[in-house]
Amino acid sequence: MRKLFALATLLALTACASLAKAAFQSPIVTVKDVKVRSLGLQGATLDVHLDVQNPNEYRIDAEKVSYTFFVDSTRIVSGEVTQRLTMEEKGVISLTLPVSFDYTAVQTAMRYYLARGALDYRVEGMFTLVTPVGRLTRPYSGRGRVEGMP
Template identity: 30%
Template sequence: MGTGDWGKVTKRTHSTIPHSPFPLPGWLGLWVVVVGCATLGKLYFQDPDVQLKEIDITGLGLSGGTMNLIFDVYNPNDYRVRSTRMELGLDLEATHFGDAVLEKPLDLSPQNHNQVVVPVRFEWAGVGAGARALLSRQAIRYGLTGAVLLDTPLGDKRLGLHGSGDVPLKKLLP
């Protein structure tokens, strides 16, 4: 640039402060994407775990009876899930016992177990003569098919239910 009392003066061509190849708006945009992905990651939907824990016989009559199916439902998600409808078909010892529809809304707490009671009505004529003997046992083999309709932050979801095993039978009279 020139000369002076102190010697030759030159223009500095590079800075000691590091420069980023991305301007500030680029970093800001990247930060928004990362935070947004972290939030969406928490909204990832995992199917609730539904287990039949007990069958509670609530009434017996000449034409049939009623029972409650008691389920343990675990919601593994980080957010509340709402069930809008539950449809079930129940088989006991390979005999179709009844169908149930539960249209009462259920709120499933995040990362928590919830007890869900589903009432079922059955008729003796539909289950056969040997079915009455089943109800005198301590535990019974069951088969379950159906679906639960869920309302999630990511939209409606239909969760198929299929299960089988042995379940305690709570008697009407001790």
């Protein structure tokens, strides 16, 4: 009888966790802006400004944000930020990702810029979230265009 009760309890807990994960809404990420922070002989650093909206009725913490930055369809750089972020319920936070890349990537980006007079970019990645239903990994992406260079 105890085994039957333990099995029923385990099934109920598993069902609750599955329902909670299904009810969880992923953060909504908007790429607000990309600015050139520095450009030099060794490479460049961009500040990728994101707005992250938590559509849930409870707080979410992110423990890691990964990113891949593309110019046109060419992958320029990938990385991650392990700074802990707190998103209050139904709140929006601003996040700046410092994206650094080497001289070869700068050359690639400059070729696109000189050919088109602008840089079309795409940023995509994953948020590793700590939620009331456990750790979840959710994707984000955004696109934009940089018209002028410093």
